[in-house]
Structures are given as structure tokens and as C-alpha cells.
Amino acid sequence: MLNIYKNLFNKNELLNGNFGLEREALRVDSNGYISFKEHPSVLGDKIDNPYITTDFSESQVEMITPALSTLAEARDFLEVLYDIVSNEIEDEYLWPQSMPCDIPLDGNIPVANFGDGEEGKNATEYRQNLLEKYGGKKQLISGIHYNFSFKENIIEKLYSNLGEGKSYKQFKNEFYLKIARNYLRYRWLLIYLLGGTPVLHESYSDKCLKILQRISHESYTSKGVISIRNSECGYENKIDLFPSYSSVESHVKSIINFIDKGVIENSKELYSQVRLKSKDNKNLIESLLRDGVQYLEIRSIDINPFEKSGISIEDLRFIHLFVIYLSIKEENNYDLWQEEGLFNQRAIAKYGQDKIELKRDGNLVDKNEYALEILSEIERINKELSLGENDNIERIRNKVLSSSLTYANKITEKTKEEGYIKANMSLAKAYKDSAYQNRFKMVGFEDMELSTQILMKESIKRGITVDILDRKENFISLSKGNKKEYIKQATETSMDSYSTVLMMENKVVTKKVLKEHGIRVPLGEEFDSLDDAISSVKRFINTPVVIKPKSTNFGIGISIFPDGTRASDLIKAFEIAFENDVTVLIEEFIKGKEFRFLVIGDEVAGVLNRVPANVIGNGTMNIEELVEEKNKSYLRGKGYKTPLEKIKLDKHVDLFLSQRGLDTKYIPKVDEIVYLRENSNISTGGDSIDYTDTMPQRFKDIAVASARAVDAKICGVDLMIEDYTDKNSPYAIIELNFNPAIHIHSFPYKGVERKIAEKVLRLLGFVK
């Protein structure tokens, strides 16, 4: 089998796949006590949010990534979900452990409420039954579920080489069934490596508690324990169940049999360590028979509390390697393999840190010897298939050789030092801080525009399915139920017609249309040739004007003469503008401050003013030091990955300062503002300042009327206002933008962070 893999596949084909992660986490207050608050309503309907829902308890958030092609993407997505939830639960935290936090007695555990719909009622009732059957505490145990399949073309190639005489469905079923069986045989190794539940809080009173020793004032452990969650004290069925894995049909028969006997209520209640999954998992039995096995779900993994998302990328990579191993490893015909697998699981779970013996085909074998044997086989696969995981295997080998390196041991030690609640809460608080600092971005998607990242996060939060159609182009689709919308760059949507966009794109047309609607625009003229422009110059001498290319953007080729100037300067400005476009405009210069009004639908969602890069003195630091200090903010970065850019001290700054008799060694007085450049672009370190609440309504009305004039639903209106504090001040519309950035309003340097993405989703009809 290894040779077939080697001949057929390259590294990338084997390392890519479909990976989906699920992680549960309890919401807790700052004392590590379980939350009694409702699941945040902004996270949408639990029933139909595919990303964020609740598990057993109302306080038990479940985060579910979609199937992604690489493990790194899946893990990043899990972090995104963490960030989203963390930022929506206000002063609460996400408990970083699989075993519960401080919890009340069973009767007081808040069972998840799925609402009054039929589906919702069934979901709630099912949880009530579980509560009665297993007790509420066990149901609060959280974990990581690892869903995976190979890319279909892998299976197809294997089928065309090995599938003779079988249907494709049968072949594929057998392929995954083999992995499932081998997983059950060798799962003990994963439990050893990933086990992270050696400690219980005292509130988890249980028969198990009695056999453990107290290691801090409120917590208990047991010598050698790796994973209480995977032990008899963990989340198990009432009796040991061994469904058949020899074929999909016999497996389904086993499950139906268990249900018939009343051992379990439905297939979901079969708490096996690995599950066969199909296309329609709400009707798993039918779908398995009809569609066959589509992927496997590994359920043994404890949350790693030392990782914000609950699992490290190295561990994920090892799991995949392990799965490849399972798909290759030949099986023998030992009968009691399922019982042995369970025996080994429990042994490792309870005593894994110790030197123990496991069973192999009925014989006892030293745990380490067994583990090292598996690892050496994995190592060979890694080498033969050039999978590049040498270092990772070495790390795993060391963990096998030294149980002090296990997560279980590390947690035990940390608990001894700090106590259970404190140890976990200090991690939870650090992760919450990290989530807050990530609020403007979507981890793993930092190559996309911030505005798109923000919109995607907002959509995921609300259970709107996000698909990336063209990542470089920031082209996504959003869908929920029957509704589907295509969106580019966050604000280019179906809400605006093409002609609306074309009007905004064309400054001449924009001005004509605004003027027709009685909205003030700068007077101006248009020239198609430099000669024509030059022959008109005398009319504009000493009058305040702006000279600009007709269609370019970002301020390129624009010259401004606020106090007017002489003919030669005007000619020069025309020359520059004509370098950037075949048509050039000269317009009257409007005095005042320029504001960006972001119109969404019928309202102004944000008003912003941009000021040039600057520092404010404290009387002791010089400009250089003040810049360094200001640049420390995590909101400032490089290359548009953050809402603000770091200020760069370059020759432009030197020139600007020297023209004012200053240099970067100058120490500004207390509260003295020193500007460092002329232009106010965010890209050169400028600051964005929110004015949404202080801007007089009149100017907001003008902005909305301007957008309406071109029938724009999303529109960045640039308004020049002579004195914005005076609602009767003169003004003029400078430009309408059909693709306004939203991140500048969502995360300004100063002022309230505006929930723009929510407004876009409301406009699109996804949010009521």
C-alpha cells in the first residue's frame, strides 16, 4: 500500500484534504464559574448557524469550522471562531479546558434552549433526556472533534488501481472503514499524546472524585492520569458498545440494534471514538446506506489548554500523518480488537504517564515499545512519501519517551502551582485579550482586504455561510437559506446597479447628476488636451483651484492651490494631471475640512476625518521617540494589514519638519501637536477620527441625498465643509466612492468603533 501511495501521489496531494474542526467551550464568569446568561443573540439562531451554536448546555458554545483544504486553514478558522465568540460574550470568558469549570449541581445546569420551532423543541428535549440519563456534569465535558477526508481524486486514483470488481462506493466505504478500525486499535497513542484532562474541579462531584487526590485547594488528580475525559469517568455510553465496522451495512445494523434495545436514543448518542459520517448527517443511517462514508470524525481529542484554539498545528499535522498510517497499516484478524482497543484507551487515560503495559492482539506489550514501533512505521511513511514531518515525529517520540512532556503533566504542575480555576482563568484571560486584539482581522485571511475580513467575520458570527470565490480579488458569496449574495471588496454588491457605479466612477457625470439634484459641487471645467487647458489658464490665475485627472483615484496627479497661483504653476499642474489621464478637470477649491460620510441604505453609518501623521508632545520625548511610542499600537502595522499604518520617518518627514524649523530630535511641549506630513492618507501614518455623533444632521442629510441622486445604496461621500460645527456652513461634494472602505470606520484611531459590517448585512437582507 505504501508503494502504491508513493507511485500515485505527491506530497501536496496527500497533505491536502478536507479538514473540519469542532470545539466546545464553556462560557464562564471572571471567577471561572459557569455562565447563566443566554447564548448571545447576535450569534444568530443556534439551529441554523453552521459555525457557532451550543452543545448540551446553553453555556457550552460549540464552534465548527467548514471543511477546508489544509489543516492550517482549519486551525486558523477555529481561532477566528474563538475570536468572534470571545468578543461577543462581553465580560465572560471561554473555559480553556475539556473538563468543566466551577459548576452547580445537576439541576442548575442551564440546558441549551433551541427555541420554539419543531426542530428546536426536539433538540431541547433530547438534551433533557441526556441530562436525566448521564447527569448534567458529564454533558459539560468539552472536546475537539477532528473531521477529515482525503481529496476525492486520491480515492479515485486508488480505486482505479485497486478497485477492480467493486463499486466506487463500496471501495470508498472499505477505505474509510479500515481507517476507522485501525483508529480504534491505535487510538490510545493519540490519547496519550493529546490527553489534557488530568485534573477535576471539586464541583464536579462524582464517584470518580473519590479515587483522586487533592492537588490544590479546589482540585483533584490521580497519579499517572492522562485524560479523565477518555476514562470511565468521561463521556461514555452507559455500557460498552461495540458496533460492527466490517461494512457500512453491518455498522448501521449495529446502531439500529442498539436503538431497538433502548441503549441509545439515536445514532448521535453512540459516543464512539470515531464516527462514520456521510452527506446528510441529520439522517445519518439513511445517508450512510445511500451515499456511503464521506468522512470520518475523530472524537478522542482533549482540548489543549495551552493553545487558544485548543489544539496546536503540530498536533494536527501529526493526526493527519497518523491517519495516513492507519490507511496503510495492514490489519490482522485478532477477534477481540475492539475490546482491546477500549482496554488500551482506558489504561492510557488513567495511567498513561506511568510505565504500563498495553495489550496487542491479546498479548501484553510495554506502552513505550508499542508506541515507538508505531512511530518508526510512521517515520518510514513520512520518509518514503517525503511528507516532511521529521521534526514533528521527533517531538512526538520525545513525548513518548518522557511523560513529563505530556500536556497532562504540564497541566497538573500548573494546577499545583496556581490552583485549577486560577490556572485556567489566566489562560482564558490571555486568549480573550488576544481575541480582542484580533477584532479587526480574520486570522488566516490577513492576505485579504481588511474590509472583507470584517464582513466575513460578521457573517460567520451570524451564521451566514461564507464562500471565497476569488481570494485575491476579495470576491465572496454569502448565503443563508435560499438567499445568496455575491460581494466583492465588502461593499461591491447587488444592491447597487452597474449604472450607479459607472456614474460614481465618472467625476463629470457625478457632478452633472448631483447638480441636477440641487446638491452643491465645485464649479469646474473639463479639458481634453493640454493645449486647450493651457489656453484657458489666464482665467484661473489667483483663484483657488484644484487640478485633477478625470478618472484616476488615490490623489494621484492632483494639484491644489488653496489661495490661487500664477499661470506657470497652473500649467505645470495641468501637465502633471495629463500624465495620468486624457481628460483633466479644473475645479474651484473649496475651503474647509474633508469628511468621509459612509452612506449605507438610507443612513449615514459613519463619518470620518483623516489627519496627517502626527505626534502629541509630553514635554520629555522627542519626535522620534514619540513616533516609536505611537507605532507600538497593535492597530498600526505595515502593508494595510491593520486599520492604521505605522508612521515612517523618511525624507518627506525631514523636509516637512525642516520647512517648519524642526527636526526629529525636537521635543514637543506637553499637548503640542506636531504634524509630520502634508497628506492625510492613512497609508502614510495618518489618523482616522470618528465624527459620526457630532456631525450636524444637515450634512448627513446631504450625504444621503447625494447617494440617492445616483441611486447608490453603499456610497462613500466625500464632503468638504468649511466649518462643520456650523450646520449652515458652506459645503461641497468632492467625490462619490462606490467602493468605500469599511475598516476605517469600524476601527478608527479615535472615536467609537462603528458596526459597519452589520449594516452591510442588513442592507443585503441577511440581518433584520
Add this chain to the structure above:
Amino acid sequence: MLNIYKNLFNKNELLNGNFGLEREALRVDSNGYISFKEHPSVLGDKIDNPYITTDFSESQVEMITPALSTLAEARDFLEVLYDIVSNEIEDEYLWPQSMPCDIPLDGNIPVANFGDGEEGKNATEYRQNLLEKYGGKKQLISGIHYNFSFKENIIEKLYSNLGEGKSYKQFKNEFYLKIARNYLRYRWLLIYLLGGTPVLHESYSDKCLKILQRISHESYTSKGVISIRNSECGYENKIDLFPSYSSVESHVKSIINFIDKGVIENSKELYSQVRLKSKDNKNLIESLLRDGVQYLEIRSIDINPFEKSGISIEDLRFIHLFVIYLSIKEENNYDLWQEEGLFNQRAIAKYGQDKIELKRDGNLVDKNEYALEILSEIERINKELSLGENDNIERIRNKVLSSSLTYANKITEKTKEEGYIKANMSLAKAYKDSAYQNRFKMVGFEDMELSTQILMKESIKRGITVDILDRKENFISLSKGNKKEYIKQATETSMDSYSTVLMMENKVVTKKVLKEHGIRVPLGEEFDSLDDAISSVKRFINTPVVIKPKSTNFGIGISIFPDGTRASDLIKAFEIAFENDVTVLIEEFIKGKEFRFLVIGDEVAGVLNRVPANVIGNGTMNIEELVEEKNKSYLRGKGYKTPLEKIKLDKHVDLFLSQRGLDTKYIPKVDEIVYLRENSNISTGGDSIDYTDTMPQRFKDIAVASARAVDAKICGVDLMIEDYTDKNSPYAIIELNFNPAIHIHSFPYKGVERKIAEKVLRLLGFVK
């Protein structure tokens, strides 16, 4: 006054203005007999079509240009209206004369029917009253009305120099009243120069007929006559009316007085040679008092039958020069100036070709002496203001000196030779041919895209107001009633959302979305780097593929390997594609013929196939000669001004032919098709062939489904079909285009000319 003009204005300011032309024309059959058919319904509702309506008679088309900045534009627009009407009246013609064609007795003249609306009923009833009062025949006399005003800033500058102590409205009224008075004084000169009605058809039986001599079997003239239309036999009030022109108020008072006395029914019935016009001409009296004079309407001009549009550009330029003269010329205080003006008008009209005397301030003066005096004053103005009309004035002077150069004389001579009906019909037929050859374009707007010209013409035809917002960008607005639409390049409209356009613009997204909708697209992959692409090459060796840049258009950077090729060619093709974009696609090559399906709304409006430049042999001509012959078609031009391009015999053709063992001297056999190039672009002389009626419905359905998948209302679907005659043939969508050209379907090389513009207007809701 001349000095003030000289100091304040330059040539352009004086020569620009607001010019609007109106022209009436009778519809006739091929025998020059008046038409009894209804006004074509495609020309919309007569009541609200601002461009094309009827005057007195149902068969009397009235064409009205909007106010345009230059005389050339106004005259071109008049030709556009002529072309439109001419192409809609099937086998009828437009009579090129002011005096009527062959007409029936009064009772049988078809009076215009304006429908059953209140406004329509009033319009029809008014015409019935005129019929009774003046007789139907007089009402059939047609003419040219010349509406003009100076640009407002001219009047404003004059006001700030001369207007002291007066309101602006009063000043402006006085300015135009002076021109009106001087026009009435000197109108005889224009009548001499432009008079073109020296002949009457015998069916125009009238008291006038008796005093004329027969000059051909069916027509009559009178020695020396210039303009029967401007004589007592023309279109005059029942009695001579001399309303006051001393102020707007007194002028209005005169009109009300005439109405009170029952001499006329309303202000429209005052058939003065010049009219004061205002903003709301349906309520002229109120508007004149409220808004003042806005422009003047000169009504003396006979249609020039030697011009398709009825008036030459030189004559228009002279009229404007004449108006400038009238605005400058000081007035004297001779009391009977109105009576004298009418006397001179009638004298010129009846005897203008002869040496006659006119009256000036009560004294007789030789006509030529008087005319030359005026011309010398005009010449001085032309010189002082550098208006550049020297040649034109010289032309006019010659016409004054030699009455044989008058239109009147030329018409008389032509009529003598050919007869009245035949002479006029030969002109009418030539103009109809010209209109037909212009059908794909809009005269005067040839700098715009053909598709836009076609859409504008279709809109004007239907009375939809066209405004050009940005000419170079082909950006227009269409409006009718309260409805207004903005359109760029004919097919970029508000019907399509921006996200729809963005989807079509992005080949990757297009393919994903089409595939999701079950529509067949070529399989393919996308590469972001040349290295990645090259490392994939071995998978594509010897398979039919297309390699193309992701976003560029017009076939640039595309390589096609219909039979597959070796690695080195693929690498080369990738290199070429990456020169044109950062992302490159490789796609399976689909066999067959490529068709453009133009989807508008829910239907396929046209199906087209393009074939490379070619000639078809006749057994005698060589390729060079055949190309020359084919290029003679008026549908072929250069630089996209025509639906097809001329075939160029360049080195590409030489190479292509030599590869086939041919050269341009080769004489193809009868019906032998010789292709001249590989590519089928229209721009290199390719032919467009319409398949709309023969294409199986299945492929039309697929095209519509493809457009629907991206929610496009206007979409060019490029479909590759292996065998289009087989409705079950394999196919694939090659591309969706959001800005499909319409002219290629409207005017194909072979096949039916499709009425695409009409469908666009229907989609936009302008046409039911």
C-alpha cells in the same frame, strides 16, 4: 455696441449659442401624392414625442431638434431625425419642398389625429378650426423654424456693462426685442437668400394659381418670384396684424387684443415672421410676462430642396451672423416700420428675382443697393469680431448680385426640365437612399460607439429624451416622463447589479457560478505563478487546451492547442499569458464553432457567428480585386465607424495565404471561399453572420440560463457548440460578457438585421 462686443467676447463665445431647428415635411407615395397612412406608431405618441410629431396634417411630419450649442450640431441632429423618419415610413418619401406635393381637395386632407386624451382632443379640434378658417391646403405648407438664443453668459456680461438701472429680465427682454424688431425690418434679405417656393403644383388650386404661368405640365410659377410661401398666397393671418414689439408687456397686450377681437384663437395662430418664446410655450403669454423672452423663433425660412435636411450649414451660419448684426444695428424712429417690413417681405417674395425697389424709412431704395449696404455692415462685424465668415459673406454677396444663383431660380429651372413632381421626387428618393445608408449610425455622433448611436437613434425615434453626459465615455441618460435611466456603452444599465457585472468580469467566478447551476464550462485550473504553472505542465501534454490570462479581454495573450501539444509549447504559452496578467488559466479546449448569444431580459435577442476575413471567387477576379470589391460596401469602414471593417491586405494575409500555397493574385474559382486570416475578429475584416432563427432552442435556453445564473439582464454569452445543427451536441460556455456590442446583431454581414436597441429600451421599461 460693436465695440462692446469686441471688448467682451471672443469668437467662440459669439458663435456658440442655443440653436434649435424645426422642419416640417409631407409624407408622399412614390408618385408624389400625399400619404393617407397614419403617422407610424413606432414614432410614439405625437403628443409627447419631443423630436418627431405631426403638424397640421397627419401626413405632415414635424422634426424638432433639441437646443444645441452649435449650428453644426443642430443641423446634424435634423439629419438624424430625417434618417429616422425616412427609415420608418417604409415605401413612402419625405417631400423636399415647402409648397405641397400633389394633394386632394380640402375635404380629403388628412388632419392630424392626436388621440383621445384631453390634450389630444384639443389639438385635433384646433386643427379642424384652422382647416375651416384657412383651408387645408395652406396648412400643408411646410417650413423651417430657426430657434436661437445667445449663451446666457453673453447676456449677463452685456447686462453688467449696459444694464444699469434695469432688472436683468428687462434688459434681456429689450435685447431680444431689438433683434426681433430689426428682424422684421430686414427679413426681406433672408427671404431673398433662402426663398425656395417659386413653383406650385396644379392641385394647389387657389386664387394665387390664376396669376401664375404654367411651367410644366402640372406646375405654375410667376416671373421673378422667390417665395410663394412668404407671399400673400402663403401662410398668413386673415388680416395683416402688427402687434407691438416695444416691450414684452405691450406685445402680450396686442396678442390678447387680437384674441379678444376674434382675429385669432390663441397666440400660436399669430403667424408672425419672428416669435418671442419663453420657458413654458404652452402657456406663452403667462410665461413671457413671468420669465421674459428666452429665445426667438425665426419663421421665414423656406425648405431648401437641394439639402436633405432642408437647410445648408452655410445658410445657417449666415443667419446667425445676420442675428448678430440685428443685435448691433442701431434702430431709428420711423413709425411705419412694421408695415414697411411687410411691404418689403411681400415685394421680395413675389418679385425678388427681378430688379425692384424696396422701402427704407418711407423712401424707395434699390433692392441690391439696400442688400449690399447691409452686407457691408455685416462684413465689418465679421471682421471686427474675427468671426471667420468672409467666404460665406462673399457667397451671399454673389447671390445678391445675381438672382440666377437663388434657390428660387434653380428650382424653377429644375421644374421646367423635369416637371414639379419628378424634380422633387428625384431629390426625395436620393435622400431616402442616403437615410437608409445611414441607418446604422447617427450623423454628427460618429465619434461615439456604434452601439450607443443605435440606442440613441432608437430612443429619439420613440420620443425618449437623450442627454449625453460624457460623450467620450458613451455615457448617456434617457428620460421620458418621470422615468430616467443612465446608460454607458448602450448595454451597461441599471438593470444589472454591480455584483452581476463583477461576476462576469471574473472568469474564475463566472465558471464557479455556472458550474453550480449545472451549466457546462470548460474544466480548468488557475495558476498564480509561472513556476506553479510550469510544474503542472506534464498533466496537460497532448490534451486539447486553451491557456489564457484571467482578466484581459480581446484575445490578448491567449494560446489555443486544439489537438494538444508538447511541454515546451505549453510553457511558452504560459509565459505569454503571464505577461498579460498575474493569474493564468488553463482550460480544456472545446471543439466546434463559437456563437455569440445576446441575451436581453429573458430572451435571446440575437445569435451571431463571426468568420475570418474572406472572399468568394467568381472565376475571373483575383483575391486583391475581390477584396477591393467587397470593401466597397458602405457597411465596411475604418476605425469602428461602421458595422464591418474593410479587409486589409497586409503581411499577415500574405503569410496566411503563402502557408496555403496562395497569394493575392490567385483567382478563386466560382463560389470558392478563400479565408485570409486565422482570427475571426470583425476588426480585421471578419464577417458577422446571423443565426438567430436557425439556432436550436436548446442552446438559446442554455444562454438564457447562463445569464440568469449571474442574474444578468443584458449578457453576451459566448457558446462553443460542436455541431450546432444537432440540438444534442456537446457545448460549453466560453465567456459571459457584461457589455456586449449590439451593432453586430443590428447590422450583420449576412442575415436579418435584429432590432436590438428596441429590446434594450423594452428592458429598461421605456417601450411596452
